[in-house]
Amino acid sequence: MNRPTEHETDLSGFQLFNKLTEEEFGRLNFDKTCSVYKKSTVIYREGSRLTGFYCVTRGIVKIFKTGIDGKEQIIRFAKRGEIIAYRSLLSQELACTTAKVIDEAVLCHVPYQTLLFLIQSNWQFSHHMLQIVCKELREANDYITDIAQKTVRERLAEVLLLLKENFELDNQNTLQISLTREELANMVGTATESVIRLLSEFKQDKLIELQGRKIKYLDIANLQRVANI
Amino acid sequence: MNRPTEHETDLSGFQLFNKLTEEEFGRLNFDKTCSVYKKSTVIYREGSRLTGFYCVTRGIVKIFKTGIDGKEQIIRFAKRGEIIAYRSLLSQELACTTAKVIDEAVLCHVPYQTLLFLIQSNWQFSHHMLQIVCKELREANDYITDIAQKTVRERLAEVLLLLKENFELDNQNTLQISLTREELANMVGTATESVIRLLSEFKQDKLIELQGRKIKYLDIANLQRVANI
DNA sequence: CGAACTGTTGAGAGGCTTCAAGCCTAGTGG
DNA sequence: CCACTAGGCTTGAAGCCTCTCAACAGTTCG
Numbered sequence: 001m002n003r004p005t006e007h008e009t010d011l012s013g014f015q016l017f018n019k020l021t022e023e024e025f026g027r028l029n030f031d032k033t034c035s036v037y038k039k040s041t042v043i044y045r046e047g048s049r050l051t052g053f054y055c056v057t058r059g060i061v062k063i064f065k066t067g068i069d070g071k072e073q074i075i076r077f078a079k080r081g082e083i084i085a086y087r088s089l090l091s092q093e094l095a096c097t098t099a100k101v102i103d104e105a106v107l108c109h110v111p112y113q114t115l116l117f118l119i120q121s122n123w124q125f126s127h128h129m130l131q132i133v134c135k136e137l138r139e140a141n142d143y144i145t146d147i148a149q150k151t152v153r154e155r156l157a158e159v160l161l162l163l164k165e166n167f168e169l170d171n172q173n174t175l176q177i178s179l180t181r182e183e184l185a186n187m188v189g190t191a192t193e194s195v196i197r198l199l200s201e202f203k204q205d206k207l208i209e210l211q212g213r214k215i216k217y218l219d220i221a222n223l224q225r226v227a228n229i
Numbered sequence: 230m231n232r233p234t235e236h237e238t239d240l241s242g243f244q245l246f247n248k249l250t251e252e253e254f255g256r257l258n259f260d261k262t263c264s265v266y267k268k269s270t271v272i273y274r275e276g277s278r279l280t281g282f283y284c285v286t287r288g289i290v291k292i293f294k295t296g297i298d299g300k301e302q303i304i305r306f307a308k309r310g311e312i313i314a315y316r317s318l319l320s321q322e323l324a325c326t327t328a329k330v331i332d333e334a335v336l337c338h339v340p341y342q343t344l345l346f347l348i349q350s351n352w353q354f355s356h357h358m359l360q361i362v363c364k365e366l367r368e369a370n371d372y373i374t375d376i377a378q379k380t381v382r383e384r385l386a387e388v389l390l391l392l393k394e395n396f397e398l399d400n401q402n403t404l405q406i407s408l409t410r411e412e413l414a415n416m417v418g419t420a421t422e423s424v425i426r427l428l429s430e431f432k433q434d435k436l437i438e439l440q441g442r443k444i445k446y447l448d449i450a451n452l453q454r455v456a457n458i
Numbered sequence: 459c460g461a462a463c464t465g466t467t468g469a470g471a472g473g474c475t476t477c478a479a480g481c482c483t484a485g486t487g488g
Numbered sequence: 489c490c491a492c493t494a495g496g497c498t499t500g501a502a503g504c505c506t507c508t509c510a511a512c513a514g515t516t517c518g
Binding site: 065068071087091093096097119120123126127130134135136141142143144148149 | 294377
């Protein structure tokens with residue numbers, strides 16, 4: 001396993017840490033451990049005890065819960081600049097989600113003790129942290145409403161738009177995150193076959209173009225209409 | 230509108246405040262404003278600007294989002310000891326839910342400035358706050374998984390069990406919170422008619438007994454089986 | 459080259475929603 | 489005191505959206 005680059009161990013770009021004193025930031029850097037994780041590596045598993053949280057500095061991590069019959073429900077994807085595992089850590093519970101690498105990633109592990117130190121030492125850090133959790137909570141509540149009230153078709157369109165907002169597009173309007181049909185289904189909360197059928201309908205309707213797992217956006221306005229936003 | 234009783238303005242029972250110094254608690258008490266709210270009163274509405282958060286010291290408040298065609302999605306109910314409106318406040322966003330009284334309530338309004346003061350002044354307060362939000366986030370994530378993967382029948386059974394955990398039962402095992410069929414539907418994320426049909430099936434199966442809006446639990450073990458927990 | 463996984467398409471079944479009609483209860487005003 | 493109205497509750501019927509099962513094509517990888 002190769003070592004992370006300098007840039008990939010640098011946490012100074014994280015909003016969360018931008019109000020730390022030099023001393024606090026020093027302690028953070030001293031305590032952290034950064035490693036490269038290959039695709040498909042499980043960072044932590046549902047039910048395991050966490051020793052700290054992770055800062056994502058490269059790659060993409062999928063966060064999901066295991067439901068009925070082992071079916072995954074994807075909660076979110078974390079990319080550079082985001083943190084994972086903090087929720088269960090702060091609650092001092094066992095992990096209630098699993099985190100799996102889907103694009104080779106670099107993660108910096110920050111021990112629980114360090115987190116506690118920062119909370120005690122710097123109110124602005126706590127405040128930032130509160131805002132991060134609150135944002136995630138709003139998104140979760142929004143998603144509950146969607147999933148409870150919208151059709152699968154609407155939800156899929158919305159998920160596509162969400163992906164567009166959260167991940168890079170190349171200059172051809174093609175999404176740079178590569179998901180399987182099953183993963184899309186596990187975001188939307190539906191069957192894989194339904195996703196396949198709907199995607200090809202979207203393609204027929206000239207909303208998107210498909211090439212394997214690559215999704216190219218052709219008509220965002222109408223996609224929003226389908227999503228019923 | 231009558232005045233709240235002494236007991237109804239007392240915030241010392243709130244976990245959230247139990248690490249405050251005498252001085253901080255004094256400031257909280259000085260800044261707060263407690264009032265009685267009649268059934269059906271809207272405390273705040275989606276899209277409105279919040280000036281503080283509220284501590285519930287009596288009654289029950291329904292928190293919901295308005296989705297497609299004005300259909301409510303109930304996010305949670307808040308009762309004595311819980312706080313509401315804090316999420317949007319901390320994010321400094323407009324309210325993304327509406328709060329409506331369903332059982333005559335007493336709420337104590339705490340201004341945003343006081344919240345900020347407490348966050349700055351007492352790290353244990355921030356830490357408590359973080360734990361509250363994290364707990365709610367876990368519940369939201371759990372609910373997403375349920376709603377995405379379970380049938381309406383399973384979800385209704387689960388909601389009934391959830392209500393049993395969160396609200397009082399009398400000595401006859403009858404739930405002391407009174408909800409309309411529509412409200413149950415808006416928790417489960419289904420049509421009112423479906424709730425009605427399923428409730429009478431549960432009744433036929435001797436899982437519950439119904440008397441108007443009163444729900445009496447007869448066979449919790451089997452209700453859990455139906456909920457697929 | 460086979461194994462394993464992913465993607466695709468079709469058919470059939472069934473869970474839920476929607477629409478419609480009627481009942482019941484509680485609160486209101488004459 | 490009683491008819492009246494409104495809102496909640498209930499039931500039935502029709503239909504559709506979505507899931508499941510099954511078969512098969514394509515891809516990747518050891």
